[in-house]
Amino acid sequence: MIFTNRYQASDLGLLLLRLGLGVMFMVHGLPKLAGGPTAWAGVGGVMAEVGLGFAPAFWGFLAAVAEFGGGLLLAAGLWFRAACFFLLITMIMATIMHLSKGDGFSGYSHALEAAFVFLGLLFVGPGRYSLDERLYGGRLR
Structure with a gap:
C-alpha cells in the first residue's frame, strides 16, 4: 500500500489501533455491564484502595x-x-x-500497558478517519 504522505499512514494506523482496542474493550466490558449490581460491586470494590470505599456498585x-x-x-x-x-x-x-491482590507482573501488566496506551492516545488524538474529525473538523485536536 502506497501512501501519498506520512499523515495517511499514521491516520490509518490510528484507525486500526482504535478499532482493535475499541472492540476488545467492548468485549471486556459487556459481561461486566450485563453482570448487574452484584458484579458491579465486585469490580467497584477496588475503589476502597484509594479511599473511596462507599457505593462499590456505582463505581463498578x-x-x-x-x-x-x-x-x-x-x-x-467520537x-x-x-x-x-x-x-x-x-x-x-x-x-x-x-497489585492489591498480590498478583505478579503477569497479573497487572495488561492493565498497566493499556493505561500507557490510553495516556499516549490522549495526546495523539483520534486521527483523520474518525467521527470527531468528521463532526468537529479538527477543532478537538
Missing part, C-alpha cells in the same frame, strides 16, 4: 460503562479524548486492583 457500573462505552467511542473516534481519559482511569484502577 462506571468501570463497566467506561470499558464498553469507552471502547465503542474509541472505535468510532469524543475520543474523553473516552481515553475514562479508560485510562479504569486501567489505573485495574492495575491497583491486581
